[in-house]
């Protein structure tokens with residue numbers, strides 16, 4: 001783990017190169033840049049390209065180009081997650097050794113069928129904060145030998161974190177309830193010292209058979225490896241902090257502070273997505289908008 005002995009704050013902007021940057025990213029990147037400047041801190045750039053199927057090199061180049069155009073300065077070199085799979089695998093192994101993860105072979109269809117078999121209508125089944133139905137635990141209590149057999153058969157699987165067990169273990173290490181410090185707000189306006197609610201996610205996927213990590217694992221490991229002290233990101237990722245705090249405690253990582261900022265919305269009040277072409281930075285640039293215009297448009 002890198003330690004910043006200078007005592008300076010370390011912030012990061014961590015985009016996923018699976019599309020072109022839009023106004024929402026510009027706000028998030030400028031927010032991190034300005035906050036780092038105000039605090040006399042460092043700004044890191046991390047390319048979150050673990051989804052090798054959806055990430056493209058031209059989007060990575062686009063990120064460098066758009067950020068430089070906006071006048072944002074970051075420390076070189078940017079960390080690329082796809083170059084660190086062996087490190088994530090080692091982290092996953094630690095969680096496996098603690099017996100807090102299990103392989104799950106369920107397809108989406110199998111999960112749906114299990115929910116239907118419970119007699120609860122699909123619409124009434126709880127969803128996690130990302131909108132996916134809570135995992136009904138199909139492979140959770142399967143004997144280890146059977147799970148091993150399925151792995152040997154070459155079936156595809158995902159590693160899931162046993163959230164109840166993981167939370168209990170983290171609480172015992174922590175000596176009490178797990179909290180985090182929120183300098184911004186959740187969408188509901190929560191701020192200050194907040195308690196985690198990881199059960200909202202159920203047993204989250206923490207890695208896959210062919211990719212030894214997931215967003216949650218890679219982001220938590222990297223923030224620790226890079227010595228990030230203040231995590232700034234959009235409110236959409238506020239609940240993910242519940243999972244990240246558990247992982248930090250289990251893995252012995254330091255506790256960063258968090259600032260979840262508001263999201264840029266379109267005229268209809270919808271959150272911008274990668275397909276929001278009219279809000280794309282390249283389009284806006286082609287229309288003759290300047291970096292100063294962009295700052296005004298995002299209210300900075």
Ligand code: GLU
Pocket residue numbers: 014015016048219232233234237
């Ligand atoms: N890579 C994530 C995204 O593009 C952000 C990760 C984070 O800031 O924690 O949405």
